[in-house]
Amino acid sequence: MxxxxxxxxxxxxxxxxxxxxxxxxxxxxxxxxxxxxxxxxxxxxxxxxxxxxxxxxxxxxxxxxxxxxxxxxxxxxxxxxxxxxxxxxxxxxxxxxxxxxxxxxxxxxxxxxxxNRVELQRPPAGATLVDFESTLNSRRTFEFVPIPGTNLDYKIQGTYYVADKKLKGEVTSAKLSTDTNYASPLPQTLSKLFVSVCYLHFSDGRDEMQIRPWPSKSANSRDIHVELKKNISATFASFPFEIDLPEGAEAGRTWLCGGATFSGGYIPFH
Known part of the structure; x- marks a missing residue:
């Protein structure tokens, strides 16, 4: 063994x-x-x-x-x-x-x-997307024209650039007008013209449009006084604006927007 x-x-x-x-x-x-x-x-x-x-x-x-x-x-x-x-x-x-x-x-x-997939929204057709690569020496242009369904005719033009997490620019031309067919259920007087940043922010399973700053501030607006009625035409002098870019703003989902405020609301510009 x-x-x-x-x-x-x-x-x-x-x-x-x-x-x-x-x-x-x-x-x-x-x-x-x-x-x-x-x-x-x-x-x-x-x-x-x-x-x-x-x-x-x-x-x-x-x-x-x-x-x-x-x-x-x-x-x-x-x-x-x-x-x-x-x-x-x-x-x-x-x-x-x-x-x-x-x-x-x-x-x-x-x-x-x-x-539960969600179809992400897109900025409005024709909106000016914010170019985050723009600089003082390579300014970009923008233009706001009437949104379908708006009975106010307007044309807002300007330039902008991005620096130090801020969107800076200038409204170079601003015109508002109505024709003989203009009608409003209530008297309205426009009191402010402003430029803002709109962006899409995904939250709680869906896209939400945010506008910054809101309400508008003196740094991104100009006081005006226009009583809306038939056959008016108003032109405004140029003015600069400066907006802090929000943290959630993304390229391709952020665009320039604005509006004209009146008592109780505002007319949006894109």
Whole structure:
């Protein structure tokens, strides 16, 4: 007989209900930890406030395990401490389970995004998109002309450029007029002419149009006094404007806009 004896490799056992619970518990804890860390880096702390039923469950289980008290923690401790029992390969099982849960989560997110996809809006046709690469030496021009359905005829022209996160420019020509067909249900007197920045901002699952600044300020407007009635024509002197570009403004989704205010509202320009 040989003095060397070979011991057969110990085979992993098949997981029972308690093993499955341990594997699932640790796998989900790993996934939650990974998602919590990952979302912190993208400034979206989605996992910083988990549902109470989840936090309460994990708290009670870990407390029971650490203190060795009664309940599911005692069952897990006894199961792991059973000497005659063949345990499954926990590391392998937990790794596969955690990976499977991650794949399932990504599939659910992908399907949700597909089913709830939102068609992003576009700036109005003919609007002057803000060129964020423009400079003082390469000014861009803009022009506001009547929007369909507006019974006020106007033509606002000017130039602009972008510097130090501000849109600066000048209205070089401004004309307002009406014809014999002009009609308004209420008397209106225009009190201010302004230039602003309009942009589309995605929020709460949909696009919203924002206008900045609102209400208009002295830095982007000019006081006027025009009583709207039939057959009027008004021309205004040039004036400069300066607007702080909003944080959410993006190229291709930001354009110059403006308007003429009256008591209770304004006539929009694009």
């Amino acid at each position: 040989s003095g060397n004896s070979e011991h057969p490799a110990k085979e992993a056992g098949h997981p029972d209900l308690v093993d499955a619970f341990i594997i699932f518990l640790l796998a989900t804890a790993i996934d939650i930890f990974l998602f919590t860390i990952a979302t912190q880096f993208v400034a979206r702390p989605v996992f910083s406030s988990l549902p109470q039923f989840m936090t309460s469950t994990y708290t009670s289980i870990w407390t029971s395990l650490v203190t060795g008290g009664a309940g599911i923690g005692l069952v897990i401790v006894k199961s792991l401490g059973a000497k005659k029992r063949v345990h499954p390969d926990y590391l392998r099982a937990i790794g596969f389970t955690a990976s499977g849960l991650l794949v399932g989560i990504f599939l659910i997110v992908g399907i949700s995004l597909f089913l």
